[in-house]
Every structure is written in structure tokens, then in C-alpha cells.
Amino acid sequence: MTGWLVVAGLGPGDDALITPEVTAVLAEATDVIGYIPYVARVAAREGLALHPTDNRVELERARHALELAAEGGRVVVVSSGDPGVFAMASAVFEAVETAPEYGDLDIRILPGITAMLAAASRLGAPLGHDFCAINLSDNLKPWELIEHRLRLASQAGFAMAFYNPRSKSRPHQFSRALEVLREECGGQRLISFARAVTTTEEAIQTVTLAEAVPEMADMRTVVIVGNADTRRIGRFVYTPRSVS
């Protein structure tokens, strides 16, 4: 039997936001691989093996998925949100790069709704003009580079979305990020904290940079900082499509 490997995004949390394409591929799968809470979102059934693993083993997980597919498995690697945004799709290609024997495998990447876009739609339209996304974790890059990018993105006038803003193992860096943002953007710039978007634990708040404190973010939060024109309209936050 010919195997295949699909890397699929499960969206931000609400099952209604899983695309029909991803639902269809999960129904055909023999194996589902991924970080424990993401695999937990896939219903067990006969003929389906679930392979939940810890977060820090992305490359091993990708190699395991390639092996299973090469043996004839119909393998789905699941990510939250979109699999190409700070997630497993890159890890799979990194594994293929070091193991060219898998180069001919049938590999597909199926998109999902990334946290930034789910949060933006809850807020209104904070990403209506140019924006960028930055992962604030220094697990895979030096903190100095993150700070450098924060400054340049601020100076370039981008709205910004931050993934992985703050964790228990690195509680102080987000406080430094807020300092840098205040220096570059001033205290009146709007910053939104969107936690567990589209789940039952969803919590969303918008404050100014002067009012923001690090404890407003955790690892389930995506943070959106507006550009100089971003403003409130009623309960919404929006960024005009043109520059003032």
C-alpha cells in the first residue's frame, strides 16, 4: 500500500474551525502524530493509532511520521492553528532534508486558521494594514535577535502579532519586550491579549502599552500590538487600511 504524510492544522480550538479538508484526511488516517494536547483533539477509532509526544521532540516526531508513511501508513501530523506557522510543517521538511530517501513520499500540507487571525477577528480588524508575526520564544533563536526585530518592526510601522509570548521557564523576557515596545511606540499604542481564542476559556482584553503588564500574557495567549493608527470603535479594535 502507498503511504502518505499530511501535516494538518486543527485551527485555534473550536472544532467548527477545522477545515472540511482536514476532517476528511483525519477520517482516512491510520496514524495521527503530534504534541499531546493536539492529538487529544482527534477522536479515537478502530484502525487509528494515536501517537502523542512531548513538545520538545519535533524533529524526532517528524522522522517517526516519515518512517510510518514510508512503511505504507496514512499519517497525519497535527498542529494547532496553521501547521506552517511556528509549527510542524517546517520540522517535517527539516527531517526530509537530512533523509533524502523520503524525498519521493507523498507529502501534503493542509492549512488551518492560525491563532493570530482567530484573535484578530474576535478583536475586530487590528491587522487591516501591514503587519508581521514574531515568535517571542528564544528556544530556537537568540533573544537579542528577537529584540532587534521588535525594534525594526516597530520602526517600520507594522502592527505586530506575537506568538509564544511568555512561559514559566522564561517569565522575564516578555517584560523586556514590553519595555522595548514602549520605547519604540510610546505608551498610548493599543495592545491586545487574546487567550485561548475560540475555546471555552477564551479571554480577550485591550489596553495601552502604558497599562500593559507581563502577567496579561501566558503561553496560551497571542498578543497583537496595533500600528500608530490602530484605534477603538465601540467594543472593537481596528486598523484603517490607509496610512494617516
Ligand SMILES: C[S@@+](CC[C@H](N)C(=O)[O-])C[C@H]1O[C@@H](n2cnc3c(N)ncnc32)[C@H](O)[C@@H]1O
Ligand atoms: C507553537 S505556537 C503554534 C502556533 C500555531 N501553529 C498557529 O498557527 O496558531 C503556539 C502559540 O500559538 C498561540 N496560540 C495557539 N492557539 C491559540 C489560541 N487558541 N488562542 C491564543 N493563542 C493561541 C500562542 O501564542 C501559543 O503560545
